Amino acid sequence: MQRRGEFRVSVTKDYLVFASAHFVTFAGHRCEGLHGHNYRAHVTVEGALDEESWLVFDFVVLKRIMRRLCEEIDHKVLLPLHNPKLQVEEEGESVTVAYEGKPRYVFPRVDCALLPVPNTTVEMLAELLTCRLRAELQTKGARGLTAIEMEIEENFGQSAIYRVPLP
Numbered sequence: 001m002q003r004r005g006e007f008r009v010s011v012t013k014d015y016l017v018f019a020s021a022h023f024v025t026f027a028g029h030r031c032e033g034l035h036g037h038n039y040r041a042h043v044t045v046e047g048a049l050d051e052e053s054w055l056v057f058d059f060v061v062l063k064r065i066m067r068r069l070c071e072e073i074d075h076k077v078l079l080p081l082h083n084p085k086l087q088v089e090e091e092g093e094s095v096t097v098a099y100e101g102k103p104r105y106v107f108p109r110v111d112c113a114l115l116p117v118p119n120t121t122v123e124m125l126a127e128l129l130t131c132r133l134r135a136e137l138q139t140k141g142a143r144g145l146t147a148i149e150m151e152i153e154e155n156f157g158q159s160a161i162y163r164v165p166l167p
């Protein structure tokens with residue numbers, strides 16, 4: 001049988017969620033108040049069929065990695081480290097957040113996830129989780145994968161999708 005199509009495998013599970021707080025800054029001088037979402041991750045990997053196992057990638061491994069990535073930011077305040085309008089600083093057991101130089105929040109350090117992103121939009125969360133998944137897949141020696149696609153939903157019917165081809 002000649003195979004002309006391509007395969008991709010996809011995972012979204014009840015436990016691939018993170019209930020987290022955040023706020024987004026917008027263009028100009030607008031900054032949201034703190035609020036939360038029950039985010040859900042949906043990941044797809046594309047690639048060549050492994051012709052010993054006849055699968056693209058092992059679901060068990062993919063689910064395990066994604067579960068850990070979600071748990072890392074579950075029940076946390078998600079704070080961006082690279083937002084020029086926000087000053088996020090660790091001070092002992094606390095994290096202080098100022099917006100355009102004015103103090104706004106103080107959180108316990110243990111309740112924060114300090115993320116290397118410019119804003120905690122679902123777009124940036126999708127890209128960040130893709131980067132983290134990709135690094136994990138590399139350490140697991142995953143071969144033959146050609147792309148990762150990550151969808152992060154922050155509300156029913158409201159999500160961002162990031163797709164990156166793998167070299």
Ligand SMILES: [Zn+2]
Nearest residue numbers: 022035036037
């Ligand atoms: Zn929000």
